[in-house]
Amino acid sequence: MTTKYELQETDEPNLLDDMFDYSQPPKIQFDGPLVEEIDGKQVSFDPQEALQRDLVVTDTTFRDGQQARPPYTVEQQVKLFDMMAKLGGPNGVIRQTEFFLYTANDRKALDDCRALGHKFPEVTSWIRADKGDFRLVKEAQVKETGLLTPSSDYHIFYKLKKDRRKAFDDYIEVIDAAWEAGIRPRVHLEDVTRADFDGFVMPYVSELKRRSEQVPADMHVKIRLCDTMGFGVSTPGVKLPRSIPKMIHRMTHDIGIPPECLEWHGHNDFHKVHINGATAWLYGCNAVNTTLFGFGERTGNPPLEGALIEYIALHGDLCGINTLMIQEMADYMRSIGVDIAHNYPFVGRDFNTTRAGIHAGGLRSDERIYNIFDTTTLFKRPPRVSITDKSGVDGVALWVNAFLGLEGDERLSKIKVHKVARWVMDQYEVHSRMSAITDEELEEQVKQSMPDQYAARVKKAS
């Protein structure tokens, strides 16, 4: 039997303000636990418990991020590191970033970044699981290093040309060497979403846990779960080794790895990279490893800025994050020749630009209708329209008013911008134009058809 739902008429619109506070990214609200069936039992994960943990973002822009592009110069790394520190804020939401140590430039970048004196992000390193590499870590005086320890048989058998026992023993030997050198090991389980969990991962991590208990707490091994090929899946009910919820539960519950020692490292081969990272937070992993704008090996890693917006949305608070830095970093990346897709969320040229006339009409009425949050305050990026034949007079009016800096009652009506709108339509209908109208062209039309308003704008700007 179905329920009959009655329309609830109201004089005031219900804008769901508690969820969609326009001043911030909309808060993600939970009304129940996350439930996963594991070994035949219903296991609940409480999102509120997750939010009480010290969730953090870690960064690998200078390691995995550099594997996807020509190397950054030392100066570029220092500039990005400095901006990253400001972006993450005093609470260290961006807690750590990792560096290569193999070249003189790698080591100079690390030294110069550290010399800035920022408390966060902390500097860590990344090396192969090779005892000889510890000399580099010790010389760099880094307290924590990542160690690459492949965990799937694809890697153990076909890349390392070893069997499981040999790989296991070699890894343990190197990790012991890290402890002996006074360096905290962060063990990267490469290709863990394609690994034999019971046959290798669980025995290996259990042994690491056992050995951790022999060293001080601040030296306990950290586990980075590396979804090297992007096979991880966040949906409940998925089998291991692809299930992120089950994988994390086995680490925390079955082995006893604490959430603060767990980190998720994803790749975007199946478009799941951001949600997989966010899922890891909720199921018991405190750190999500990211790169700026998602640049990383092949399809990239969880985007740093996306993780920060998710962080704000989960906490309902900026938590000290300086969102304005996201745009500054995007501008800087463009200035050094990095392409960012126009439709890329939060920083792409068109991320909050509409071309549709009906959307432009909505924006004219109330920008909340077609803007995700107050991007003017948080990003200094007010919503815009890009003018084409689909923009309509609404779009033209919105563009003209934004260009002239007119707000509220000062705004010009559609009737007042009709000459510009006619010129735009003629470009397509009469001249068969195929591209969008540029800002420069529109400015010229405003100058010609609305000389008084244009002159006022020029005067105001000067």
Next chain:
Amino acid sequence: MNREDVKSRVYKVIANVLKIDTGQIEENQSFSADLGAESVQSVELMAGFEEEFEIEMDEDEALGVQDVGGAIDFICKHLD
């Protein structure tokens, strides 16, 4: 100005904007469905009326007028 004067000048504006003969226009015709006015032309019609009668019209009210007779009545009311 009486209604016939307004009507005559409204027809002139419509003919000019939509590029049709005034003889094709009737009071009961809709701007869009009968006379084929597209989005930009609807706005151009209102701009034409403002210029012809030297009046300022409220955008929402003006664009709410759907047919020729409605426009004549709206302008007459404005001129009163």
